[in-house]
Amino acid sequence: MGRPPCCDKANVKKGPWTPEEDAKLLAYTSTHGTGNWTNVPQRAGLKRCGKSCRLRYTNYLRPNLKHENFTQEEEDLIVTLHAMLGSRWSLIANQLPGRTDNDVKNYWNTKLSKKLRQRGIDPITHRPIADLMNSIGALAIRPPPQPAPSPHASASSYLPATSLPLVHDVKYHASGILQPPPPHQHQQAVIARVGRDAPASPDHGQQELKWSDFLADDAAVVAAAASEAQQQVSGHYYHDVAAAAKVAASSSGGGGDDGAAAFIDAILDCDKETGVDQLIAELLADPAYYAGSSSSSLEMGWGC
DNA sequence: AAGGCGGTCAACCGCCGGGAT
């Protein structure tokens, strides 16, 4: 059973907001602030649901919102963050000052996902569609699971083949939109910006980034994925995040934004708990990993 | 000129987490 409606639907206006309604809402919020949305319609003289008022304010009327088109830099950041965070639009929007989660979500659904598809990238996994098709084909003909690996077996046996790059996926889609600079510099620059570009949080009701909120879920997914070596796609996704966080941590020099730092710390903690940190360390030490990544960009035809 | 069609985006819906009681 879901929550009961927050207001009497029969007496509530729906649909597009009129300039008069906007003016009333703005006048109210400018003098009384934005607390307790349930009471706002009544006090502001609006026949709207409180929820509708909140949405109108946060998505359209709120000060400092940008209403112009997304810049190339913003596009790049959205794609990169989507690869790391998935459809956690509010988290992504937090990294784009003046943009709302609704803005980012709409822009992704209407423009960016298509753009990626046109470039041969699957917008859900952020991997080359050709690689995905290869993976599906490989899974279909893969022999039954082998007995448990020996204690000396390389951790990379749990990881995707080198033809399925890990953290480099971030570079993939980013460079699909931007003119790609040299791989490692670009990769670090984009990821490091997640911390640097955190909003200045002009109001006192600063919304603290809760990066760790989603980590538990992802870690659970990863743990399951790690236990099933065949489930390479989801495992791969987590490695993207963890490895990207390591890159960000190493490039940030340890200081910087609290939210991003907490995010990175939480990921590193998860790494230790799940043993993924060991896997990544071994992976990064494997020359084949780099060889695989460099060829992938060329395969995409974007030529660095 | 008009109807069809697809793209865009504001707004709504229902679920969830967390604080208050």
Add this chain to the structure above:
DNA sequence: CATCCCGGCGGTTGACCGCCT
């Protein structure tokens, strides 16, 4: 501890607009 209520979130819808035939 259970329940209620609120704010927040992601997914979805539908109105509007421009382009094409």
